[in-house]
Structures are given as structure tokens and as C-alpha cells.
Amino acid sequence: xxxxxxxxxxxxxxxxxxxxxxxxxxxxxxxxxxxxxxxxxxxxxxxxxxxxxxxxxxxxxxxxxxxxxxxxxxxxxxxxxxxxxxxxxxxxxxxxxxxxxxxxxxxxxxxxxxxxxxxxxxxxxxxxxxxxxxxxxxxxxxxxxxxxxxxxxxxxxxxxxxxxxxxxxxxxxxxxxxxxxxxxxxxxxxxxxxxxxxxxxxxxxxxxxxxxxxxxxxxxxxxxxxxxxxxxxxxxxxxxxxxxxxxxxxxxxxxxxxxxxxxxxxxxxxxxxxxxxxxxxxxxxxxxxxxxxxxxxxxxxxxxxxxxxxxxxxxxxxxxxxxxxxxxxxxxxxxxxxxxxxxxxxxxxxxxxxxxxxxx
Amino acid sequence: xxxxxxxxxxxxxxxxxxxxxxxxxxxxxxxxxxxxxxxxxxxxxxxxxxxxxxxxxxxxxxxxxxxxxxxxxxxxxxxxxxxxxxxxxxxxxxxxxxxxxxxxxxxxxxxxxxxxxxxxxxxxxxxxxxxxxxxxxxxxxxxxxxxxxxxxxxxxxxxxxxxxxxxxxxxxxxxxxxxxxxxxxxxxxxxxxxxxxxxxxxxxxxxxxxxxxxxxxxxxxxxxxxxxxxxxxxxxxxxxxxxxxxxxxxxxxxxxxxxxxxxxxxxxxxxxxxxxxxxxxxxxxxxxxxxxxxxxxxxxxxxxxxxxxxxxxxxxxxxxxxxxxxxxxxxxxxxxxxxxxxxxxxxxxxxxxxxxxxxx
Numbered sequence: 001x002x003x004x005x006x007x008x009x010x011x012x013x014x015x016x017x018x019x020x021x022x023x024x025x026x027x028x029x030x031x032x033x034x035x036x037x038x039x040x041x042x043x044x045x046x047x048x049x050x051x052x053x054x055x056x057x058x059x060x061x062x063x064x065x066x067x068x069x070x071x072x073x074x075x076x077x078x079x080x081x082x083x084x085x086x087x088x089x090x091x092x093x094x095x096x097x098x099x100x101x102x103x104x105x106x107x108x109x110x111x112x113x114x115x116x117x118x119x120x121x122x123x124x125x126x127x128x129x130x131x132x133x134x135x136x137x138x139x140x141x142x143x144x145x146x147x148x149x150x151x152x153x154x155x156x157x158x159x160x161x162x163x164x165x166x167x168x169x170x171x172x173x174x175x176x177x178x179x180x181x182x183x184x185x186x187x188x189x190x191x192x193x194x195x196x197x198x199x200x201x202x203x204x205x206x207x208x209x210x211x212x213x214x215x216x217x218x219x220x221x222x223x224x225x226x227x228x229x230x231x232x233x234x235x236x237x238x239x240x241x242x243x244x245x246x247x248x249x250x251x252x253x254x255x256x257x258x259x260x261x262x263x264x265x266x267x268x269x270x271x272x273x274x275x276x277x278x279x280x281x282x283x284x285x286x287x288x289x290x291x292x293x294x295x296x297x298x299x300x301x302x303x304x305x306x307x308x309x310x311x312x313x314x315x316x317x318x319x320x321x322x323x324x325x326x327x328x329x330x331x332x333x334x335x336x337x338x339x340x341x342x343x344x345x346x347x348x349x350x351x352x353x354x355x356x357x358x359x360x
Numbered sequence: 361x362x363x364x365x366x367x368x369x370x371x372x373x374x375x376x377x378x379x380x381x382x383x384x385x386x387x388x389x390x391x392x393x394x395x396x397x398x399x400x401x402x403x404x405x406x407x408x409x410x411x412x413x414x415x416x417x418x419x420x421x422x423x424x425x426x427x428x429x430x431x432x433x434x435x436x437x438x439x440x441x442x443x444x445x446x447x448x449x450x451x452x453x454x455x456x457x458x459x460x461x462x463x464x465x466x467x468x469x470x471x472x473x474x475x476x477x478x479x480x481x482x483x484x485x486x487x488x489x490x491x492x493x494x495x496x497x498x499x500x501x502x503x504x505x506x507x508x509x510x511x512x513x514x515x516x517x518x519x520x521x522x523x524x525x526x527x528x529x530x531x532x533x534x535x536x537x538x539x540x541x542x543x544x545x546x547x548x549x550x551x552x553x554x555x556x557x558x559x560x561x562x563x564x565x566x567x568x569x570x571x572x573x574x575x576x577x578x579x580x581x582x583x584x585x586x587x588x589x590x591x592x593x594x595x596x597x598x599x600x601x602x603x604x605x606x607x608x609x610x611x612x613x614x615x616x617x618x619x620x621x622x623x624x625x626x627x628x629x630x631x632x633x634x635x636x637x638x639x640x641x642x643x644x645x646x647x648x649x650x651x652x653x654x655x656x657x658x659x660x661x662x663x664x665x666x667x668x669x670x671x672x673x674x675x676x677x678x679x680x681x682x683x684x685x686x687x688x689x690x691x692x693x694x695x696x697x698x699x700x701x702x703x704x705x706x707x708x709x710x711x712x713x714x715x716x717x718x719x720x
Contacts, residue, residue, distance in 0.1 A: 073437045077502045080509050084502075112472075112509040115497065115591075137475065142437045142444075149440050149472040151511065231475075 002215040007226035008154040021159040025054035031093040037106040038097040099125035100132040107138030111153035126176025129160040130217035135225035162210040174296040175260030183220035188333025241266030247312040273349035274328040362575040367586035368514040381519040385414035391453040397466040398457040459485035460492040467498030471513030486536025489520040490577035495585035522570040534656040535620030543580035548693025601626030607672040633709035634688040
């Protein structure tokens with residue numbers, strides 16, 4: 001079992017990574033009732049074990065459909081109404097058991113239900129364990145505009161059991177690994193090299209390796225959000241690959257890509273963009289691109305109109321006063337956040353990756 | 361011009377009360393753009409003056425229909441989408457120019473839009489100036505359940521110009537005065553006596569008296585929320601009259617009463633309840649009831665089913681683990697918060713006030 005500590009203005013909290021991590025919930029006492037926000041299939045598979053390990057025998061599940069469409073304001077309202085009907089009050093606890101959607105939605109509801117109740121993140125995907133469940137960001141989408149409403153609200157605890165990853169589909173598993181690769185790029189040669197050696201052949205059932213991978217990749221995010229809780233600056237580096245990535249997701253109506261897959265394309269593009277801006281040694285760029293590619297194949301982007309995708313870029317909410325803050329790799333373990341990137345290079349990087357001009 | 365200071369964990373902020381208070385907005389600089397959430401009729405009447413006084417010539421209005429139904433999650437989503445379409449980013453400023461609905465909705469949107477942007481409360485009703493615009497509570501209703509989702513989020517500034525009260529309807533004006541009376545009960549004989557002497561014949565156009573009234577009544581709330589920002593305990597006293605009041609509002613589908621009117625009935629009932637519980641000298645109870653009654657006539661409650669109204673009481677979100685925390689006056693300037701009230705007395709107080717048994 002590994003324990004990380006996240007510093008937060010609303011109180012520090014622990015991230016527990018390892019088999020049986022849910023047992024850490026036993027230490028949370030004094031709540032009038034406990035609720036688990038999750039998906040039906042997850043509850044069927046893990047509900048009993050969760051109740052047993054967490055010591056919350058009378059925990060009540062609140063089920064939401066799987067998929068990004070659950071991350072809506074209407075759904076948040078439904079969950080809140082269900083909480084009220086089932087007797088949740090200000091001293092109830094909400095556990096978000098699931099992937100990024102359940103975590104973002106659960107955090108949003110918890111942070112606003114009766115103006116805020118305590119919640120726990122119990123992530124069940126690689127993406128959620130290494131990224132989205134950490135840092136206290138919550139959100140819902142509005143009319144396809146991702147994360148337009150949300151809060152910063154620290155959970156009481158994050159409990160990540162890598163054993164639950166065994167039930168992920170290969171595609172969902174791979175999608176999450178891209179976020180781990182992102183953290184490796186941000187971190188430095190140590191983690192990057194470690195992941196480079198273990199990505200080939202890595203499977204959802206390799207619980208032991210995954211425990212280390214999750215803990216190490218999560219530590220990268222924990223370090224960043226502990227120093228910049230509310231995205232004053234440093235936290236922006238976590239958006240490596242996300243500017244192009246969000247545009248790709250939006251251009252395809254959030255139907256074609258899993259989030260990590262879009263970020264993977266985005267990382268390939270900003271890596272190329274950094275090369276074009278003379279910020280990145282092409283040999284290092286190639287190493288980054290190779291690791292991204294080693295995770296697995298990505299859904300096609302060859303049919304997407306360049307104007308359409310690039311036209312969606314400024315919608316990224318990191319844009320301040322209309323500008324986009326690009327996160328560009330300058331090396332392994334070194335990134336630069338800058339709005340000063342020529343539009344022509346932005347288009348060129350997109351085009352070259354789209355057309356496979358750059359051999360990745 | 362009077363200046364109050366609210367202490368808040370997210371930074372202290374000022375409440376400016378007086379003619380020309382909107383000019384204080386000139387000191388808020390460095391925003392990429394400014395938006396005003398308001399109602400069409402308010403914007404028509406005050407928009408020009410607001411733009412001129414606040415020095416925000418290019419301010420953009422976002423209009424919502426008047427009435428409680430605008431305080432919905434769907435409306436919050438619409439406002440957020442409109443903000444995005446009009447180019448609002450994380451460094452935009454939102455001003456809520458209106459009454460309690462606009463303030464609660466505007467605060468909710470501002471506190472969640474892109475995970476939080478700065479906002480200003482510019483209240484235009486008595487109720488909002490003495491109560492709802494102060495303290496950083498934001499909220500929306502879900503399926504008729506009042507304030508089910510919300511946040512604690514301090515505004516940057518509150519600017520209350522009593523001159524705008526001149527355009528209030530007599531009914532809306534009176535409704536707000538009940539909240540001022542509530543604060544007088546909480547405050548003590550000084551403010552209570554001052555208000556007792558000025559309520560008879562007070563009109564929306566009496567700007568000078570209203571400036572003092574608003575500032576003094578607001579000060580009561582400011583003192584409370586500065587000591588208990590997130591309703592750990594003390595802040596509960598502000599709910600004097602609200603437990604019955606919310607039940608009355610809900611029982612009538614939020615159509616019959618203005619909020620202050622329901623609170624007025626609620627204050628009459630808890631005053632009687634306090635008498636029945638031997639906590640309040642009936643002579644003082646009569647003085648409180650007389651001041652409430654002096655504000656004006658209230659919509660009828662004689663037709664409301666006792667079981668229905670009382671059955672709606674436990675939904676009050678101050679209930680922890682199912683109990684209700686009653687706020688009972690023990691004197692002028694002295695209240696007790698307690699869950700220990702016999703159900704029979706709760707029903708009797710309701711019945712007596714409903715049937716006019718108690719002469720108020």
C-alpha cells in the first residue's frame with residue numbers, strides 16, 4: 001500500500017494506492033449516512049466487495065448511466081434529488097466509485113449538495129487513478145462544452161485499488177495509460193524510462209506493476225496540485241496534449257475518442273509543435289512520440305477537417321482574454337507554457353500528425 | 361455612504377450602502393470583460409445608470425426572466441452557455457444586479473463558471489440588500505426543492521444603492537422589510553426600537569431612512585456571517601422564521617408568497633412556539649408580533665392543510681440526521697437554536713397563528 005499526501009487549502013488529504021485500498025474508508029466516521037455514486041455494471045461487479053472492505057454495509061448506491069453524457073447538469077440535478085429522497089443531509093458522505101465521469105459528476109454534486117458535503121474518490125480506471133480523481137477538480141458539461149461548470153473541492157480521501165483495473169476493456173485501459181505517459185513526460189527521465197520499459201505487453205491484470213505505475217504517475221499530479229491548487233499557473237502543465245485533444249473530442253461530438261486517446265493525439269501534436277517552435281530536440285520528440293505510440297493504436301483523425309478542429313481550439317477554457325496557453329514539451333521533465341505560438345505552426349503540427357508526415 | 365466589512369476565508373470584502381454605491385465598482389480593475397446578470401425590466405430602468413456609475417461602459421447584460429423559476433439548474437446552464445458565447449473567460453467579472461433570485465443564481469453561476477470567476481452583488485430589493493446578497497451563499501432549486509444545490513463563495517464586493525428601491529412594488533418592498541425586522545429581532549432593542557418607530561408609513565422612496573435601515577440591518581447579517589461563514593452553528597440564527605416559512609412556500613408551490621411574506625408568517629409562528637415552550641415572555645412576543653404585523657397584510661394561510669405544511673417541515677436542509685433545528689426568540693436580541701421542541705407545540709403554534717387565535 002502506498003500513501004501520498006495532497007496539500008489543499010481546505011485541508012490536506014491522502015491518496016491510498018494498493019490492493020484493498022477501500023479499507024481506508026473505515027477510518028472515516030461520524031457520517032449520518034453514506035452513498036455511492038457509480039454505474040450499474042461497476043456496482044454489480046464491485047458493490048459487495050466495496051461494502052465489505054469499506055465497512056459500510058448499509059451504503060446506498062446511486063446509479064448513473066455510463067458515458068460522458070452522464071456528466072450533465074440535468075444529471076447532477078437528478079442525483080441531488082435522489083440524495084434528498086433517500087435522506088442525505090449535510091453530514092452524509094458521497095463516494096464516487098468509477099471513472100472520470102463518475103468522479104467529476106460525484107465531486108460536483110458533493111461540492112454543491114446543500115452547499116457541500118464530504119466526498120471520497122474511489123477511482124476504477126487508470127485515467128481516474130492517475131489523473132482525474134486527484135486534485136479536487138469537479139465538473140459537468142453544458143451543451144457539449146466540456147467542464148464549463150465546476151468547482152475546486154478537495155475530497156476527504158482518494159482510494160485507488162489497482163486490482164479493479166483488471167475488469168477494464170483493453171481500450172479503456174490503454175486510454176488511461178496515455179495520461180500516465182503524460183505524467184511521465186512532465187516528471188522526467190526516471191519515471192519516463194520506467195514506463196518505457198513496462199508499457200509493452202502491460203495488461204489490466206498486472207496488478208503489481210500497475211500499483212507502482214499508478215502510485216508513481218499519481219505522485220506527479222499530486223506534486224503539481226499541491227503547489228497550485230486552483231490553477232494559478234503551474235497546474236496548467238497538466239494540460240499537456242489537452243488543447244488539441246479537447247478540440248478533437250469536440251469536433252467528433254465526444255463520440256469517437258476516449259479522453260486519453262484524444263490527449264494522445266494532442267501530445268503527438270504539441271510534441272511536433274514544440275519541434276517546429278525550436279523548443280524541442282527532434283530526437284527527444286521522437287522518443288516521446290514513440291512512447292505514446294507504444295501504448296496502442298488510436299482512432300483515426302485523417303477525415304477531420306483542419307479548419308473545424310483548429311476553429312475549436314480557442315474554446316479551451318485555459319484561454320485568457322481569448323488567447324490559448326500552449327503547454328509545449330521542451331524535453332523529458334521540462335515543459336513551457338506559452339501563448340506565443342504562430343498560428344501557422346499550430347496548423348502545421350496538426351496537419352503533419354494527421355497526415356502521418358511525422359513518423360511516430 | 362456606509363461601508364461594512366465582511367470577513368471571509370476567501371478574502372474579506374466590503375459592503376457599500378448609499379446613493380451612488382455602484383461607483384465603488386470603478387475600483388475593480390483588471391478584468392477581461394464584465395457581464396451583468398439581471399432582468400429585462402431592471403436593465404431598462406437602471407442599465408444606463410449602472411454603466412455610467414460603475415464606469416463599465418461596455419458591460420454586457422445577460423437577461424433572465426423574473427421570478428423564482430429562474431433559479432433553476434437549467435437556467436444556470438443557459439447563463440453559462442451565454443457567458444461562453446459572449447467570450448467570458450476566467451478573468452471576467454459577473455455582476456448580479458437584482459433581487460434574491462438574480463443574486464443566488466448569479467452567485468451560483470459565477471462560483472462554478474470555469475470553476476469560479478469573480479462576482480459582485482448589486483442588490484436591488486430590500487430583501488437582497490439586507491439579507492440575501494450578503495454572506496456568499498449561492499443556490500439553485502431542484503424540482504421545487506429550494507436551494508438544494510449551491511456554494512459558499514464570497515463576492516468581491518456588495519454595492520447597495522437604496523435609491524433603486526424606489527421602483528419596487530409596495531408588496532415587494534414590504535416583503536423585504538420582514539427580513540429587516542428579522543434582523544432587528546436578532547440584533548436587540550436598539551435596532552428593534554429604531555425600526556418600530558419608522559416602519560409605519562415607510563415608503564420605497566424614503567431613500568434616506570432606507571439607507572440607514574439597510575446599513576443597520578445588513579450589519580446584523582455581516583456580524584453573523586463574519587463569525588460563521590459556512591453555517592457551522594451561529595449562522596443558523598439567521599433562519600429565524602424560515603423553517604415554517606419554507607414549508608409554507610413549498611406547500612403553495614412557491615406561488616402564493618413572496619419569500620419575506622412566508623418568513624413573516626414563520627416568525628409569527630416561532631414567536632408563538634417560543635411562548636408555548638416557555639422560552640419567551642408573552643409581552644415580548646406580542647411586541648415582536650406587532651412589529652411583524654405593522655409591515656403590512658400577508659397572503660392568507662387559513663386554507664392550508666396543517667398536515668401538509670407540517671409534513672414539509674423536515675425537508676428543511678438545516679435538519680441533520682432528520683431533526684429540525686428550530687430558531688426560537690427568547691427575547692429581543694436573544695435566540696435559541698434547539699432541536700428539542702415537542703411536535704405538539706409545533707402543530708399548536710401553526711394552528712393558533714393560522715386560526716388567528718393569537719391576536720397579532
